[in-house]
Amino acid sequence: MAVALVAAATLATATPAEAGQTSLRAADPSVLRVGGTYISVQSTGGGIAVRQASSTDGLAAAPARQVWSDTRNLGEVWAPEITTDAGRYYIYFSAGRGPAHRMYAISSASAASGYTAETRLALPDDKWAVDGAMFVFAGQRYFVWSGWAGDTNVEQNLYLARMSSPTTTTGGRFVISQPRESWERVVGNPFINEGPQPIRDPDGRLHIVYSANGSWSDQYCLADLRLRAGGDPTYVWDWYKSNGCQFGSNRATMMAGWDPTVSANGPGHHTFVLLNGDIATSPPAGPRFPLMYHAVPKGTPYAWENRHWYTGIFAWWGGSTYTRANVPGATSDTGFGLKFFE
Template identity: 25%
Template sequence: MNNSNYRKTSWNEPFIAQRADPYVYRHTDGTYYFTASVPDYDRIVLRSAETVEGLRDAEEVTLWHKHESGEQSIHIWAPEIHCLDGNWYIYYAAGDKDNVWEIRPYVLRCTGTDPMKDTWEEMGMMRAADGDEFSFHAFSLDATVFEHKGGHYYIWAEKTGVGRQVSNLYIARMESPNKLATAQVLLTTPDYDWERVDFWVDEGPAVLKHDGKIFMTFSASATGACYCMGMMYIDEDKDVLDPHAWTKMRYPVLKTDEEKGIYGPGHNSFVKAEDGVTDLCVYHARPYDEIVGDPLYDPNRHAMVMKVCYDENGFPVFSYDNKFIK
C-alpha cells in the first residue's frame, strides 16, 4: 500500500489484498473456493479452505495464463468458479492485445474432480442461443450463473449503442455450460444518476436468494470512488426471464463511506458462512479515493467481507458495521 492518503480503519482492512471482483463459492462438501481479478489481469487464480477465514492465508495456485497474442491475451477479468451437474467451470472475460477493449466472455472446464490440482481446458467463448443475433457481439463481461427451478441462468454485462456505449445487464437461460438456450433479455440499463458517473455502467451481477425472493446486486458507474452497488429483486415464483417481474431499487445499497475509509465498493458475490444460514457479501473496495491515472489499473482494490442482515420485510441490508467475525 503506497498511497499517501491511505487511512487505516477497522472497516477497510482487507480480507484478501489486491484481489478485485472477488468470487467465493461453497461446494457441497463444505469446501470454500476463492478467485478474483489480479492486478496484472494476466491469469486466473484459485485458493481453497475449509472455512471462509481460512481463505485469507490459503495457498493460491494459477490455473490458467493469458495467451501471448490474439484472443484472451489481455484484460483477464472477473473469474467465477461454478460446479454444474458435477463438473467444474470458470466463467471469465478477456480481451485481445490488438484490440484491448474487444472483451468477450469465455469458459474453462476442469478435466477432473479437484479444481485445485486437475487440469483446466479452454471451451472457448460463451455461445449465444441459436438465432440470437445480439449477444456477445460487443464488449461483454462479468458473467454469473445461478440455478432456478432446475435450470441454470446466465447474467452478464454487455455494451450497446453508438459512440460512447452504455453497459446493460442481460439474462438468458442456459442450454449447456457454454451455450445459451434463449435470446438475451434486458434486465437493467443505467437509469439513475448514480449509474452514470463518468460512464453509464451496470455490471458485476450477483445473485442472493432469501425468504421467497431472488435479489440481484450489481455495480454501477466508473471504477473509482463513484463505484457503488445497486439491487433488483423478483419473487421466486415469477418468471426470471420476464423483465417486468423484476423491481429495481431507486438508490444504491452500498456506496463510498469516507468516514470509514472505504471507497468504490462493488463487484460482489454471496456465499453462506459455515453455519449454512448466515449470508456473507464478499466485495472489493479501495482504502483511498485519490488515484493517479486510470482507476482500472490501480492495484489496491481489496476483497472485503461483510455479513448480510435482513430488515423486517426480508430485504438484505448492507452495512459496513456488519463485520465478518469468525
C-alpha cells in the same frame, strides 16, 4: 434482524483492518464454499489463479495456484467467476481487447487443477460482454452478464439468457437493467451496471445484486434488482430496482434507511459466499452471512491499483419497498432487500 443491527453498531467505529480489509490487492473477488473449504478465483499473471482456505479471512494468505494461462493471447482477462454444476467446477471470465471482450469458460472435476482449455460462450447477439455468472432458478439454468447493446461503449447493461448446459445459451438475450436512475449516473462515460450476482431470498424470490457507477470512482456501489413474486426473469418489467445504493460510501446515493460505509471506500463487485456456489443454498432470513467485495481504504487515493479484497457480512432486510414510475406494471413492490456491513 437484531444481530445485524448489533453488527452495524459494532462496525461503526471499526478500523479498516477490523472492517475486513485483507492484504490481497486485487479486484472482483469470486468465492464459494465446498464443505469447510473456501475457494476463490482471481485474474492474475496473465491468467486465472485459485486459492483455498478454511475461512474467507484466510484466502489472502493462501497460495495462489495458476489454473489457466492466456496461451492464445486473447487479451485482458477480467473478473473470473467460479461456481459448480453437477459436481464439476466452472470458471467464467471475460477476455479480449477493447470491443473484442467476450465471455469464456473453463471447467474441471477439481477446484485447483485439471481445467479444460477455454470455450468461448456464444452469447446471443455476440456483443462486448464481461462479468458473467451462471445460476439455476426454478429449474432453469441462466447466464447473467454486463454488456453493450451495440458495438460502442455507451453504457453497460445487465443481460440474461437461458442456458441448455453450463456452456451453451439458448434463445435471445434479455435486458433486465440499464443505468438510468440518477443515483447510478453520478459517474459515467460509460454509465454502468456490472458485476451481477444472483441470490435467492427467504421467500424464494430471485435477486441480482450489481455494481453501479464507475469502478474508477468512490461512487462505486452495490444495488439490488428483485424479481416480483411469480415473475419471469427474462421480462424486464418483472424486475424492481432498489431506490439507491444498498452498499456504498456516499450518503447522497444511498437508499433511504441505508447508511454509507465507514472504512471501505467505493465497495463493489462482490461475491455471495454460497455453498457450492448454488443460489438454492442462499441463506435463510436470520442473522448474518459472509460476503467478499473489493474496495479502497478510506484515506487512500481511489485508484484501481489500490483496491483490496474485503470480507464483510450481509443480512436479509424484510419489508423493503422499491418504487418506480412510468413503466408497465405495479409502481411498488415490497419484499426482502439486503443490508451490507463492513
